Structure formats: structure tokens, C-alpha cells
Amino acid sequence: MGDNDRGRERDLVLAPNEFAFISDETKGNINVYVGPHKTSLANTDRPVVFNYETKRFDRCSLEQAIQTMAVAPEGWYLVLKNPARDGSHPRTGALNNLPELEVGRKVNTPGPVSFALWPGQMVRVIQGHHLRSNQYLVLRVYDEEAARKNWKDAVVKPRENEPGAPEEAPLKPEDLSLGATLVLRGTEVSFHIPPTGVEVIADAERRFVREAVTLERLEYCILLDEDGNKRFVRGPAVVFPRPTETFIERYGSRKMRAIELNENSGIYLKIIAPYEEEAHPYKVGDEVFLTGREQMIYFPRPEHAIVKYGDQEIHHAIAIPAGEGRYVLDRNSGQINLKRGPAIFLPDPRREVIVRRVLDPRTVQLWFPGNQEALAVNQNLMELKAKGGGDHLADNAIQRAKREEASARAQAPAPAPVPQGFGGDDFNRRANFTPPRTVVLDTRYEGAVALGVWTGYAVMVVNRRGDRNVIVGPHTHLLEYDETLQALELSTGTPKTDERLLRTVYLRVLNNKVSDVVEAETRDLCKVKLTLSYRVNFEGEPAIWFNVENYVKFLTDHLRSLLRHAVKQRGVEDFYANSVTVLRDVVLGRQDEQGKRPGRLFAENGMRVYDVEVLDVTLGDAEIAQMLLEAQHATVRQALAIASERRRLDYARESESTRASVSELQASTRLTELAIRLREVEKQHEVALTELRAQGEAAAARLRLEADEREARDTLHEAQLQRQRAEAELALEMSKLQLDQRLAEQEADVRAVVAKAEAVSPELVAALQAFSDRALTERVAASMAPLAILGGESVAEVLRRLLKGTPLANHLATVEAVLDE
Numbered sequence: 001m002g003d004n005d006r007g008r009e010r011d012l013v014l015a016p017n018e019f020a021f022i023s024d025e026t027k028g029n030i031n032v033y034v035g036p037h038k039t040s041l042a043n044t045d046r047p048v049v050f051n052y053e054t055k056r057f058d059r060c061s062l063e064q065a066i067q068t069m070a071v072a073p074e075g076w077y078l079v080l081k082n083p084a085r086d087g088s089h090p091r092t093g094a095l096n097n098l099p100e101l102e103v104g105r106k107v108n109t110p111g112p113v114s115f116a117l118w119p120g121q122m123v124r125v126i127q128g129h130h131l132r133s134n135q136y137l138v139l140r141v142y143d144e145e146a147a148r149k150n151w152k153d154a155v156v157k158p159r160e161n162e163p164g165a166p167e168e169a170p171l172k173p174e175d176l177s178l179g180a181t182l183v184l185r186g187t188e189v190s191f192h193i194p195p196t197g198v199e200v201i202a203d204a205e206r207r208f209v210r211e212a213v214t215l216e217r218l219e220y221c222i223l224l225d226e227d228g229n230k231r232f233v234r235g236p237a238v239v240f241p242r243p244t245e246t247f248i249e250r251y252g253s254r255k256m257r258a259i260e261l262n263e264n265s266g267i268y269l270k271i272i273a274p275y276e277e278e279a280h281p282y283k284v285g286d287e288v289f290l291t292g293r294e295q296m297i298y299f300p301r302p303e304h305a306i307v308k309y310g311d312q313e314i315h316h317a318i319a320i321p322a323g324e325g326r327y328v329l330d331r332n333s334g335q336i337n338l339k340r341g342p343a344i345f346l347p348d349p350r351r352e353v354i355v356r357r358v359l360d361p362r363t364v365q366l367w368f369p370g371n372q373e374a375l376a377v378n379q380n381l382m383e384l385k386a387k388g389g390g391d392h393l394a395d396n397a398i399q400r401a402k403r404e405e406a407s408a409r410a411q412a413p414a415p416a417p418v419p420q421g422f423g424g425d426d427f428n429r430r431a432n433f434t435p436p437r438t439v440v441l442d443t444r445y446e447g448a449v450a451l452g453v454w455t456g457y458a459v460m461v462v463n464r465r466g467d468r469n470v471i472v473g474p475h476t477h478l479l480e481y482d483e484t485l486q487a488l489e490l491s492t493g494t495p496k497t498d499e500r501l502l503r504t505v506y507l508r509v510l511n512n513k514v515s516d517v518v519e520a521e522t523r524d525l526c527k528v529k530l531t532l533s534y535r536v537n538f539e540g541e542p543a544i545w546f547n548v549e550n551y552v553k554f555l556t557d558h559l560r561s562l563l564r565h566a567v568k569q570r571g572v573e574d575f576y577a578n579s580v581t582v583l584r585d586v587v588l589g590r591q592d593e594q595g596k597r598p599g600r601l602f603a604e605n606g607m608r609v610y611d612v613e614v615l616d617v618t619l620g621d622a623e624i625a626q627m628l629l630e631a632q633h634a635t636v637r638q639a640l641a642i643a644s645e646r647r648r649l650d651y652a653r654e655s656e657s658t659r660a661s662v663s664e665l666q667a668s669t670r671l672t673e674l675a676i677r678l679r680e681v682e683k684q685h686e687v688a689l690t691e692l693r694a695q696g697e698a699a700a701a702r703l704r705l706e707a708d709e710r711e712a713r714d715t716l717h718e719a720q721l722q723r724q725r726a727e728a729e730l731a732l733e734m735s736k737l738q739l740d741q742r743l744a745e746q747e748a749d750v751r752a753v754v755a756k757a758e759a760v761s762p763e764l765v766a767a768l769q770a771f772s773d774r775a776l777t778e779r780v781a782a783s784m785a786p787l788a789i790l791g792g793e794s795v796a797e798v799l800r801r802l803l804k805g806t807p808l809a810n811h812l813a814t815v816e817a818v819l820d821e
Contacts, residue, residue, distance in 0.1 A: 015035050017035065019034045019090060041062075050120060052122050076125060078124070081121065140201050144178040159187060181201075215233065216236055220256055221247060222300075232299070269289070317344045327355045328347060356381060367485060458507045524572050529617075535613075667750065
């Protein structure tokens with residue numbers, strides 16, 4: 001780097017409105033150079049800046065040492081610390097040596113003003129304070145003498161109030177005492193620049209102008225004074241605090257709403273200062289429960305303190321539906337009463353507290369078996385009671401715990417969307433129907449303990465005074481706080497034993513069913529096991545139903561004794577055959593004339609056994625059981641054999657009757673066939689005779705015509721013809737006689753066949769058929785004899801030719817014998 005460049009780096013050039021601090025290391029002085037100015041720095045000159053925090057001069061580069069002048073335009077002012085004693089400022093365009101400073105003093109200089117700073121001075125540029133009517137400034141006097149001296153030099157523009165508005169008293173120099181805090185309201189001035197000796201105190205957000213509280217109707221604010229007193233201001237109003245007052249904020253807001261009450265809500269107040277209202281004096285310590293019946297809108301006052309339980313200010317009434325109730329503790333007497341619904345109940349917190357009854361898990365399982373939701377609710381209540389301590393669990397503590405749990409689960413609200421679009425007035429109408437406000441009541445586990453007794457069941461309610469009351473279902477009963485349920489311990493198992501008892505509060509009074517197994521011994525020392533099921537009802541006065549704690553054991557023990565005695569009086573065979581009747585007679589009594597049994601009544605607790613089911617009867621000795629089983633099997637086999645023989649007899653009777661009827665029908669059929677065949681033969685004979693007669697007449701005619709020619713032949717043959725005619729007539733008469741005789745024989749045979757139907761056989765039928773064929777053959781042969789004579793052939797030849805290949809050919813020998821005779 002050349003000498004010229006290094007020289008230029010040591011040149012200090014300041015423009016107008018600029019200044020720089022240069023430290024002379026040989027003397028320790030710090031000079032002020034104010035522009036416009038140019039100078040060359042010596043090697044012993046060092047640029048520095050004043051550090052406001054450490055109050056020391058820090059070395060820096062030449063560029064960093066150049067600073068701008070303090071400038072306050074019109075309406076602004078400068079707060080200068082450590083002013084020069086003579087009030088001078090560094091001259092422009094020259095080198096200035098440090099004068100004597102008044103270290104620790106402050107000076108307020110209103111604008112317009114501009115000057116450079118002496119080394120060690122600090123300045124702050126502040127805009128003048130513009131105030132609206134609902135704004136104010138908090139002033140503090142830090143230099144009493146300067147404040148009183150310069151108060152007339154303060155820049156103040158008074159506000160022009162409306163006609164008739166109250167005028168505020170202006171501040172006077174006498175009010176400016178050291179350390180005094182003043183409030184300058186926007187209703188007094190519209191613009192202010194404090195003089196020297198007075199400073200404006202900024203709020204927590206470093207703002208000088210503070211907002212007053214603008215209250216509307218139904219709004220109020222609370223101001224706390226340094227002496228501990230509170231001031232309550234109601235709207236509409238603009239509230240400015242006094243110098244010693246501060247606003248009390250709640251949930252980040254200095255404005256609060258008046259408390260709205262109605263007939264079903266109220267607030268619990270404590271009197272902390274005596275006062276009198278409407279000629280009624282109130283003393284310290286009095287308690288008031290103010291509801292909407294007395295005052296619909298409540299504004300707090302200094303004499304009142306709200307008694308809160310947790311964060312609950314307003315006490316609301318609760319809805320008690322029909323069939324439900326709430327336990328109310330009297331804080332003065334300690335008595336717990338049951339408030340029954342339907343009602344809207346607003347407890348007075350001065351003496352009434354709604355309490356919850358906590359049931360231990362064993363009681364919950366006993367009273368509400370299988371209800372896991374009720375068990376979980378009571379376990380949560382027990383945990384809350386253990387945390388809070390005490391003998392009772394207040395309902396407001398439970399509600400507070402629920403709210404805390406709900407708030408812990410709640411998510412942070414989403415940021416509000418930035419409005420867009422049209423910026424004027426508009427009407428925003430919903431696109432859908434807005435339903436009316438709906439209240440959902442879920443008070444199953446918030447009120448008194450309610451028992452729903454079902455049909456056919458009963459419970460006994462006992463209080464601590466010893467009173468007893470039996471509730472018979474169907475019914476819903478609300479338990480008083482000191483009421484509990486009488487428990488029963490019932491034997492279980494089959495047979496019923498006391499090894500595992502069933503603990504319950506519900507007694508089944510209708511259609512109850514008790515099963516048991518009874519072991520007994522017969523007269524002949526045979527063990528039997530009886531499986532029974534009793535049907536039980538409870539009758540009469542309900543107060544005696546719970547007199548026996550274990551009615552199952554009481555019932556089964558008594559009936560076991562009776563049954564064992566009855567079984568002992570009978571032998572095993574007799575008892576086994578009549579077990580159901582014997583057992584029902586013992587348990588239910590004998591049947592009356594109408595066939596009804598009286599049942600067995602237990603006068604001790606009104607229990608009546610109206611029916612019994614014999615499910616099984618088992619013999620203890622397997623051999624005897626097998627013998628009885630075999631005897632029964634033998635009896636059954638004999639009965640089955642007799643029945644089988646009877647069926648065989650009936651079958652034979654019916655079979656033979658059917659067979660005889662069949663034979664009769666067959667004989668009748670054959671007779672009919674023979675008669676038909678007889679008529680056919682007669683017709684055939686008549687036809688044959690007619691034909692022969694016609695043929696004879698024809699032959700006679702021919703003979704007469706040929707008489708002359710054959711007269712000699714006729715004479716020769718006349719004797720032969722006469723002989724043959726006589727033989728034919730004789731044969732015809734013999735055939736007729738034989739036929740009549742055969743018909744008579746056949747009729748006799750038919751009658752014999754009908755009389756002896758059982759003796760009919762296929763051989764006899766064949767013989768009859770052969771006989772009939774033979775007779776038919778003989779009649780046909782006799783009928784054919786004249787034809788054979790006329791043809792010049794023998795009868796045997798004619799028949800042999802005609803009957804060849806038929807069954808009648810076998811009887812041809814018989815016909816030939818007849819013709820030879």
C-alpha cells in the first residue's frame with residue numbers, strides 16, 4: 001500500500017449533520033469534529049464512539065466513528081443526558097474541545113432542534129404525545145426544582161371540551177414534588193411534551209400513551225390502590241386510574257361483565273366490610289346467597305367478596321328428572337336428605353351441599369352385577385374422595401375435576417381467518433337451518449343410587465335405624481344416603497353345598513328354579529341318586545321373604561330328608577318302576593279329586609314349591625341296575641314275542657280267508673267259462689245239423705233228379721243208406737246223451753271243487769281240461785261222421801287231417817273207438 005493511500009485513510013471528512021469523536025492519545029482528550037469539516041489525523045489520534053451501556057469510549061474505525069447529529073423535528077423532543085453546564089453544543093465546521101458537563105442531569109428540548117453531542121452525552125428522540133379522549137399519560141417528577149421552573153415551558157395543547165362537559169382541574173407547579181406520579185388525561189389535553197424535570201413513564205410494552213378503559217353497559221372495572229383499597233366503576237364510562245391505582249386484569253382483560261342471574265342461578269357472597277342497603281345493615285362476616293329472584297344483574301361492590309369453589313362463581317340449579325334424586329347434605333346439622341325429581345333444584349351453598357354416594361367395588365358388583373360402567377364410575381369417585389379427603393364427596397368437586405380433564409384435552413383454538421373481500425356492511429345469512437338449543441341430560445351416575453327391580457324379583461332395603469322395606473318389581477327405588485340392601489348368600493352347585501355361596505341382593509319371587517341331586521337308599525339297601533328341579537314361588541307377606549338368608553339350603557335340606565324317608569319305605573324294584581309318582585307325591589302332596597297337587601309351603605319365609613321335575617333316577621349298584629335292566633328287557637322281549645304271534649295268527653287268518661275268496665272266484669270263473677263253451681258247442685251242433693240237413697236235402701234233390709238214371713244204384717244202396725242213417729241218428733242220440741251225462745258230471749265236479757277248494761291242484765285242472773278236450777273231440781267226431789260218409793272218407797281220416805298239430809290230435813284214438821262201436 002502506498003503512502004498516498006495510507007494518507008487518505010487518515011483523512012477525516014465530515015459532511016453536514018455529521019460529527020465524530022477523536023481521542024488524542026498523547027493528552028487523553030477527546031475532541032469533537034463537526035461537519036462540514038475535513039482534517040488529517042495524526043498518528044496519535046484514534047477514532048472512538050461512546051458506549052451507552054458501558055459508559056466507556058470504544059475504539060473503532062474511522063467510518064464507524066462518524067455519527068449523525070441528534071435531530072428532533074416539529075412535534076418531537078429530545079431527552080439529553082449529561083448536558084453542558086453552560087448549555088452549549090459543539091460548533092459546526094470546527095474542532096470542539098470538551099466543556100464541563102453536568103453528569104447525571106437530563107434536559108428535555110422540544111423540536112425543531114438539531115445539534116451534535118459532546119463526548120459522554122446521551123440523547124433520545126421521542127415523538128410528542130398525542131392523546132385521544134380515552135388515552136392518558138403517566139408523568140413522574142424526577143427533578144422537582146427544574147420541573148417547577150420549567151412547567152410553564154411545557155408544550156401543552158388543552159382539549160376543547162363539549163359544552164356542558166365537566167372541566168378538569170389543571171396541574172399546578174405546587175403539585176410537582178419529587179417522585180410524584182401524575183396522570184395527564186386525554187380529556188384535559190390533546191398534545192403534550194413534558195418539560196425538564198418531568199418524564200413520561202412507558203408501560204410494560206414500552207408505550208408512552210396508555211389506553212383508558214371504556215366501559216359499556218353491563219361492564220365494570222376494578223382499580224387497586226396502593227393502600228389496598230379497590231374502586232369499582234360501572235359503565236358506561238371512560239375510566240382513568242389515579243396515579244396510585246392500577247387496573248386489575250382478569251383473563252388478560254381490564255373490563256369485566258356484570259353477572260347475569262336468573263331464578264335458577266345465584267352467587268355466594270361474603271360481607272368483608274359493614275354497610276347498609278335498603279335499611280338493612282350488613283355486618284362483617286355475614287353471608288348472602290343472591291339469586292335472580294332478588295337481583296337479575298349483579299355488579300360487585302367493595303364490601304362483597306365472592307365465595308368460590310374452585311373456579312365456580314355462579315351456582316346453577318340442577319335438573320332432577322323423574323325417577324331420579326340427589327343427596328343434599330345440611331352443613332349445619334349433618335343430615336343428608338334425598339331430593340326427588342322431577343325438579344329444578346338450586347341448593348343454598350350456605351347450608352346445602354350436593355354430595356355423591358360412593359360405592360365400593362364389592363357393593364357395586366353385588367347391587368349391579370355385570371355393570372362395568374358403574375364399577376368404573378365408582379372407582380373414579382373413590383380416587384377423587386381419597387385426593388380430597390373428608391367423609392363426603394361434594395358434587396362440585398367432581399364437576400371441577402371433569403372440567404379440568406376436559407380443558408386438558410382441549411386443543412388450542414385455530415387462528416381467526418383474515419377477512420377478505422367486501423369491506424362494507426353486509427348481512428351474512430346461514431345456508432342451513434339453525435336448530436334450537438338442545439340440552440342433553442346424562443345423569444345416570446350423578447344422582448342418588450337408583451335400583452331398577454325387575455318383574456319377578458324383590459329386594460329388601462334396610463336403613464341404619466333398623467327399618468326394613470321390601471321392594472317388589474317392577475319398580476325403581478331411590479336409596480336414601482343411609483339405606484343399604486339386605487344380602488342373601490345362596491348355596492350353589494349340584495348337589496347344593498355351602499362350599500361356594502352366591503352373594504346377591506335380588507330375590508327371585510316368581511317362577512324360581514332350584515336344582516338338586518339327592519342320594520337315598522331303598523328298603524333293600526340299594527343306593528339311588530335322584531336329580532330334581534324344584535319350581536318355587538314366594539307368597540304371602542313380603543316382609544318374611546328374607547327371614548331365611550340361604551333359602552336354597554333351607555329348601556334342599558328339608559326335601560332331602562323327606563325324599564330319603566319315602567325312598568326307604570320301598571324296595572328298589574317298586575321304587576324304580578314308580579319313581580316319578582312317588583317323588584311328586586312326597587314333594588307336592590297327593591292329587592285331589594280335580595287332579596291338582598297342593599304343593600309344599602314353607603311358613604318360615606313364605607316359600608312354596610308348586611312343581612317338581614324328575615330329571616333322572618340312577619341306581620347306585622350297577623349289578624342291580626343291570627338286573628333290573630335285563631328284567632325289563634325280558635319283559636319287553638316276551639311282550640314282543642306275544643305280539644309277534646298275534647300278528648302271525650292275524651296274518652294266517654287273513655291269508656286263508658283271502659285264499660278261499662280267490663278260489664271261489666276262480667271256480668266261478670271256470671263255471672262261467674264252461675257254460676259259455678257249452679253254449680258254443682250247442683250252437684256249433686245246431687249249425688252242423690243245419691248244414692247236414694241242407695246237404696241232405698240237396699243230396700235228396702239230386703237223387704230225385706238222378707233217380708231215373710240211378711234208380712238201380714239207389715235200390716242197391718237204399719239199404720246201406722238206411723243203415724247209415726240209422727247209425728248216424730243213433731250216434732247223434734248217443735252223443736247227446738253222452739254230452740248230457742258229461743255236463744252233469746262236470747256240474748257235480750264243479751260243486752265238489754267248490755266244496756273242496758283247498759284240495760284243488762294243477763293236476764286236477766289239467767285232467768278236467770283233458771276230459772273236456774276229449775269230450776269235445778268225441779262230439780266233433782260224431783258231428784263229422786255224415787260228412788265223412790258223404791265224401792267217401794272215414795271219420796278218422798277226416799279228423800286226423802283237421803286236427804293235425806293241435807292238442808285234440810291226442811284224443812283221436814278215443815274218437816276212433818267210439819266210431820267203431
